[in-house]
Amino acid sequence: MIMSRIEAPRDEDDAAAAVDRTAGGTPGSPGSPLGDPSTLVDRLLAGLPAGSVLTDPDVTASYANDMASFCPAGAPAVVVLPRSVEDVQHVMRTATELRVPVVPQGARTGLSGAANATDGCVVLSLTKMDRVLEINPVDRVAVVEPGVVNAALSRAVNEHGLYYPPDPSSWEMCTIGGNIGTASGGLCCVKYGVTAEYVLGLDVVLADGRLMSTGRRTAKGVAGYDLTRLFVGSEGSLGIVVKAVLGLRPKPPEQLVLAAEFASASAACDAICRIMEGGHVPSLLELMDRTTVKAVNDLAHMGLPESTEALLLAAFDTTDPAADLAAVGALCEAAGATQVVPAEDAAESELLLQARRLALTALEAVKGTTMIDDVCVPRSRLGEMLAGIDRVAAKYGLTIGVCAHAGDGNTHPTVCFDAQDPDESRRARESFDEIMALGLELGGTITGEHGVGVLKKEWLAREIGPVGLEMQRAVKQVFDPLGILNPGKLF
């Protein structure tokens, strides 16, 4: 079934009239040298519909950043809001011809600076390409444009009895294209995996404007190299995703949540290991440390138990979630939980999840600014990771709250600091780096789900090594020989 919105009518003759020309330059002046912003804007306008090219510096400046701290961003020359594949092709052809960098963006909710503008770039905001083109319950696929908001897709497939699992915290705002670019995770991953596992096929506009299809819409397929997965998590550095075939699952029963309090983080981590070792498959297994619990209470007066050192949330969306929660509750008690409270219904479950969802906002309120880390370790090392973060916080005299997708070993150590205080800012940055080093030492990765972007590019080489880095750079060179696609990210 097709669920297309009617596309806005195009009138290319109106384009010149509609565009904001405050960026200066004489439009259409013959013989403008390449590199002159007016040449760029004119060339873009020549092939794009009215209203899709923004040049007002106040407006374009608002597209400079995603939500990461400490990441430099440049001033875009122009922002383009394409509405079709052809629009994107025109932008890339123009950018190739003029050697202008292109920074693709979704909702800019990313946390690594991967969507930050570079000086003089074209920001290519895919938010207007937001149609759900197809939802097919027999094939269990959805076909979407990149600008579809995650929550909009989730709700649309729900109406067909289907489920699109990836649920980053920003799901009410973030786009599927952004999720693909950053290979987003979320709370569901412990059972349902990450975005990458739901991307079956892509249409991609290459740096030179050519259109390439990857992958498939079938349940299986192994024809040639898996370029689909190469694009997932590539942060817009290899091409522009303009269409995606996504795999779906049947909608599971509503999940029921349990909360368990522990007198130490180490006991909570022990419980996590016993739960996973015991073969349980929770739909969510989250941890909040004492700092996070206190921050949430301060913000929202939720009455969470502040005496607790670690609060574990486990959920099941099975046919008998109460039985699963009972088994997991017993494991928590055996690991030393001081209290285990299973929710009795969906409303109670939702209340517990709200506390978790507020965590980052609450930590942000502690000192005004946060740096959210994203180190993922083997879950058997989670206890060591949390103990290490405590040591780092003490060493630098900082407040570092940890919430974690604990079932995945994916921690979000969140450094709370006052950005007006240069010394505290410096210590925040140093502690952030030390946490990544610790993650690598424990056999983990510097980023479980947020990506490398600008924030962690110095760390990528430390994780993947010189040979890996060389090969990754060579792959980038294949798809972007001129280096115009989101330059300065990843490497």
Add this chain to the structure above:
Amino acid sequence: MIMSRIEAPRDEDDAAAAVDRTAGGTPGSPGSPLGDPSTLVDRLLAGLPAGSVLTDPDVTASYANDMASFCPAGAPAVVVLPRSVEDVQHVMRTATELRVPVVPQGARTGLSGAANATDGCVVLSLTKMDRVLEINPVDRVAVVEPGVVNAALSRAVNEHGLYYPPDPSSWEMCTIGGNIGTASGGLCCVKYGVTAEYVLGLDVVLADGRLMSTGRRTAKGVAGYDLTRLFVGSEGSLGIVVKAVLGLRPKPPEQLVLAAEFASASAACDAICRIMEGGHVPSLLELMDRTTVKAVNDLAHMGLPESTEALLLAAFDTTDPAADLAAVGALCEAAGATQVVPAEDAAESELLLQARRLALTALEAVKGTTMIDDVCVPRSRLGEMLAGIDRVAAKYGLTIGVCAHAGDGNTHPTVCFDAQDPDESRRARESFDEIMALGLELGGTITGEHGVGVLKKEWLAREIGPVGLEMQRAVKQVFDPLGILNPGKLF
């Protein structure tokens, strides 16, 4: 926990004595020109343990082929059986220096000729690197060498309450390295997905002998491009996998199987669509057409109902499989099943699965030779696919039996022919091609799980288009600039 076998002691001094030198040439003669087989063998011997270099032409010839029909194979110059990463590095350094092609092999159970030798190549058989290095029930990972047999790993992880799902039909023989190279599927995929979804990280020896690690051993990780997935299904054309970190699941309850007979393939396909649309998650959903049912009866006298036009097997490994089978049985009846027989216990289930597992062997007995196709279509098009295969069989006057991983839309149309009859052989090849064209027409892929190899390389471009092909070739060039890794496969 570590489960290493003791590695055979090495004695490099014995190497020269142990090697079979019947391939000719004067060993070690100074100044041997590059390209001289004796130079190649000497250079290999200089860095490899005793017994790992085979040159007897009768022996090396036995390594020329995998199990595909109609695929040309050359004569290897030498077969190497490495026992360590360093051995593999030595082979690749030597091959790079001498510009000699290297064809990596597992158990050679592949069905696309991807493991076929080329003239004068080094066959690199990874079967002796067969250690399970680690099984970790908390992290739910196994770390293995590439030569581990699929069934050996499956049994080893089972003992820890864990499950490694990918189960190609050849699982008692095929190796994990081969499964990774060909991105194997199996019967489990409708619920558990394919090999690719279980490969978290790899150690790969590159064409020039350098070692590269990709991916991770954590549940999540997005540091840089996903090179792991690039190697999965790359048929040994990008590098040599020498170690893999595999994701595991908790061992599910034993599955219970149901058989449903239909008076037409179209009714069976309708049932499949209703089952999947209804949100059911069978652990297996297989179809055998009348030709296959008859062949199995002829071979094994299993007493399957020969009046049936299509036999559907569905299984569930849930906590209440009988309830799931009842629901699915009702859907089959509503779609026109003439009989629905749920197994009452594991023994009855096993009997039904035996029939399915015999399918290819049984079809082979029909005419002596088979060509097994592997076209996968969206499951909503499965009925059209089967009807089309019937038309192709009639057009070419051939017997084409179809068994299918029906829940995935992955068909194995199996052309039965007499290889001694040139005209029938020609018709077999033509019908095989026509079936691929039909698959593409229906929005499918030429290969759901067997790969491209030699068999389908002319078809790859038709599926992925000229731009896709160009980019895939460029990626190959990055990893294998000299073109020595499994040349002539895929492209």
